[in-house]
Amino acid sequence: MNKIVATVGEAIADIHDEAVVAIGGFGGAGTPHNLIRALPCQGAKDLTLVAGAFQQLMGLPTASQIKKFITSYARRVTEVWRGCALEQEITNGRIEVDLVPQGTLAERLRAAGAGIPAFYSPVSVGTLLEEGKEKRVFDGKEYVLERALKVDFALIKAYKGDRFGNLQCQKTGRNMNPLMAMAATVTIAEVEEIVSEVDPEMVGIPGIFVQRVVKAEPLTIAWRFAMAEVGTKAS
Amino acid sequence: MKPGLSRELIALRIVRELKDGMYVNLGFGLPAYIANFVPQNIDVMLQAENGVLGYGGVPTNEDEWDRELVNASAQPTSLRRGACFFHSADSFAMIRGGHLDLVVLGAYQVSERGDIANYARAGGEQFGVGGAMDLACGTKRVVAYMEHTTKSGEPRIVRECTYPVTGRGVIDTIFTNLTVIEVTPEGLVLKELAPGVTVEQVQARTEPTLTISEDLREMRP
Numbered sequence: 001m002n003k004i005v006a007t008v009g010e011a012i013a014d015i016h017d018e019a020v021v022a023i024g025g026f027g028g029a030g031t032p033h034n035l036i037r038a039l040p041c042q043g044a045k046d047l048t049l050v051a052g053a054f055q056q057l058m059g060l061p062t063a064s065q066i067k068k069f070i071t072s073y074a075r076r077v078t079e080v081w082r083g084c085a086l087e088q089e090i091t092n093g094r095i096e097v098d099l100v101p102q103g104t105l106a107e108r109l110r111a112a113g114a115g116i117p118a119f120y121s122p123v124s125v126g127t128l129l130e131e132g133k134e135k136r137v138f139d140g141k142e143y144v145l146e147r148a149l150k151v152d153f154a155l156i157k158a159y160k161g162d163r164f165g166n167l168q169c170q171k172t173g174r175n176m177n178p179l180m181a182m183a184a185t186v187t188i189a190e191v192e193e194i195v196s197e198v199d200p201e202m203v204g205i206p207g208i209f210v211q212r213v214v215k216a217e218p219l220t221i222a223w224r225f226a227m228a229e230v231g232t233k234a235s
Numbered sequence: 236m237k238p239g240l241s242r243e244l245i246a247l248r249i250v251r252e253l254k255d256g257m258y259v260n261l262g263f264g265l266p267a268y269i270a271n272f273v274p275q276n277i278d279v280m281l282q283a284e285n286g287v288l289g290y291g292g293v294p295t296n297e298d299e300w301d302r303e304l305v306n307a308s309a310q311p312t313s314l315r316r317g318a319c320f321f322h323s324a325d326s327f328a329m330i331r332g333g334h335l336d337l338v339v340l341g342a343y344q345v346s347e348r349g350d351i352a353n354y355a356r357a358g359g360e361q362f363g364v365g366g367a368m369d370l371a372c373g374t375k376r377v378v379a380y381m382e383h384t385t386k387s388g389e390p391r392i393v394r395e396c397t398y399p400v401t402g403r404g405v406i407d408t409i410f411t412n413l414t415v416i417e418v419t420p421e422g423l424v425l426k427e428l429a430p431g432v433t434v435e436q437v438q439a440r441t442e443p444t445l446t447i448s449e450d451l452r453e454m455r456p
Contacts, residue, residue, distance in 0.1 A: 026285040026323075027309025028302055052285075052323070053309075053365070074362040090362060097362055102284060103327025103369035110324040122372045123331060126350075126403035129368065159303075171303040174286045174322040204322075220302040 003165040003213050004194060008038045011188045011214040015044045015153050018067070022050040022109065022180040024156040030173030032157040032190040034216035039065065050109075050151055052102060052176050054086070063089040070149070072102035099129060104146055106179050112148035113182020113209070121146050154184035157218075158205060161191035165207030166198040174204060181209040188212045238436065239383070239412035239429035240454065246272055247456035249339060249380055249410050253279045258288070260307075260330065262340040262353075263365050266380050267308040269339060278317060282335060283307040284366040286326050289318030307366065330366070331373040338370045342379040342406075344396045347443035349406040349418040351379060352398035364401070371402025383411035384440050392416065392423070393442040413437050415454055422446055427454035 005011040012035060015021060025031025046067040053073035063086040074090050074097045089095045100108070101123045111119055120143035124130045133144040156177040158167035167189055169177065181187040187210045194215045240248070246269045253259060255277040261269050271292035273279050280289050284307045291313040294300060300311035329335060344352040351371055354364045371377060384390055392409060408426075409416040414437050415427035425437060425445045430453060438445055 027305035029285070029305045030303065054363075072363070073365050099362065099364055101364055101368040102323070102366040103331055106323035106327050121331070123368050125372075126400060127368060128399050129364065169320075169322075171301065171320055172283070172285050172287050172305050173303045174320055176323045178322045179324050218302070 002163045003207070003211060004161075004163050005212045005214045008034050008190070008214055008216055009042070011035070011212050012038055012042050012153075012155070014186075015039075015042060015047075017044050018046045018048075019044060019152040020048045020050065020150075022151040022154040022176070022184060024052075024154065024175060024177035024180050026052050026172065026175040028220060029171065030157045030169065030175050030177050032155045032188075033219035035155040035157075035188060035190050035214075050105075050149065050180070052105065054090075063095065066095050068096040068098065070098045070100060070105070072100055072105055074099065101129065105149070106176060108146055108149035109151075109176065109179040109183040111146075112150040113179065116148060118145050118147045120144065149183060151180065151184045152186065154180035154187040155190070156181055156187060156205075157190045159191065160193045160195050160198050161189055161210075161213040161215075162195050162198045162207075163213070164197070165189070165210030165213060166200075166203045167191065167205040167207075167210060167213075168198045168202045169204035178205045178209075181205050184209075186211045188214065190214055190216045192216075192218050239414075239432050240456065241412070242268070244456040245380060245410055245412055248415070248454055249378070250274070251456075252337065252378070253277070255279070257336040258282055258329075258334065259337045259339070260284070260335055260370055260374070262338065262367065262370055263308050265341040266339040267306055267310065269380075270306065270312070278315075280317065281315075282326070282329060283312075284323070284326050284330070284369075286321050286323060287312075287314075287318060288321075288329075289315045291315045327366070327369050330369050333373050333375065335374045336376065338374045338377045339380050340367065340370060340377060340401075340406075342381040342391065342409075343398045344391050344393050345379050345381070345406050345409050345418075346393055346396045347418070347423050349404045350396050351377075351401050351406050352396040353401050355399045357398045367401045371405045376407050377402075377405045378408040378410060379406050380410050383413040383437070388440070390440055390442045413440065416445070417448075424448050425451060427452045429454045
């Protein structure tokens with residue numbers, strides 16, 4: 001068994017037009033920046049992207065590949081991104097946005113990976129996001145039915161990986177990555193380091209959920225921008 | 236000059252709600268700022284949606300910023316003793332499953348029944364909800380940290396939210412620059428007043444009628 005792939009380009013070569021692609025990461029942590037940056041060159045079109053937040057797509061210079069965005073946060077996070085092509089296409093409606101509460105998104109991915117087709121959740125009841133969802137009352141409280149979210153490809157990031165596909169995560173780099181790996185037909189992991197064997201006690205994402213592992217130099221981009229807007233001060 | 240307390244002083248007032256042993260989530264944006272003021276002598280475990288319990292303030296020294304360690308507002312953060320990491324589904328199990336003691340949310344509007352609107356403006360784009368809806372349900376106590384009025388002086392504490400609602404009947408207490416208000420089944424109860432602020436001033440800037448607590452106190456940071 002050897003899941004290690006030599007290059008980023010090779011790792012994502014078979015992502016096809018109209019594929020549903022989940023991209024892990026949160027605020028730059030656990031974000032497969034190298035895989036994201038390789039997507040424009042790869043050229044697949046009409047993609048449906050699943051991501052925790054818009055900022056995960058920083059480094060994606062073209063918005064033209066994206067048809068739909070399933071996310072909890074498709075809004076500009078900092079001034080740095082104001083007016084970028086992706087934001088414009090979202091605002092003018094060319095890119096369809098399916099807004100999903102972040103915890104619901106995580107659970108829909110987990111459910112897909114766990115063989116559960118749907119589940120009831122209290123989140124979004126009484127809000128605009130409950131529209132179109134089947135409702136049911138349990139013990140006097142209302143819940144909405146949420147469907148599992150299966151994806152074709154997951155692009156994820158981990159700290160260390162091995163030829164068995166076992167991955168070790170680091171700090172807040174876990175986020176959606178393990179769930180996207182479970183939900184995907186093909187999971188492609190970018191890692192900082194390839195080791196002969198990840199310590200079994202340290203495996204955060206079991207190799208059974210991972211099809212390809214590629215080593216790439218970690219990049220830091222997103223969180224320095226986050227500071228620009230949120231700042232360390234409230235005012 | 237804006238009447239009442241600064242955002243920093245409101246944050247310090249909310250810090251007084253934090254007790255040793257509590258698990259607390261500070262929502263996106265303004266509430267995240269409170270993390271910088273949690274006293275070192277008590278163990279308050281701050282939970283962030285992206286998968287950490289026990290995070291601390293933003294390191295003042297940029298050299299200590301770690302690209303793999305961020306809070307839920309995507310700011311670089313630090314760890315306190317007893318911290319741990321987990322993935323998003325476990326994180327939201329903590330939130331949705333009622334395991335937290337307190338959630339602090341920023342808000343555009345709060346209604347007299349405790350509805351909160353904090354993710355989109357009326358008639359505006361609805362492109363970002365983050366974990367707000369998840370945080371608004373499931374936790375025993377959810378409080379709002381907000382300016383009492385809009386920049387143009389319109390009340391943010393209203394009879395009915397006109398902005399898209401994040402959660403219904405979920406807010407227990409409202410902390411603003413002017414006051415602390417308790418949301419009760421009988422309506423809004425004025426509990427504390429910022430120094431120099433009068434009941435009349437607060438009522439004039441609040442849409443629903445306030446009941447004055449028999450135990451009305453000064454709002455101290």
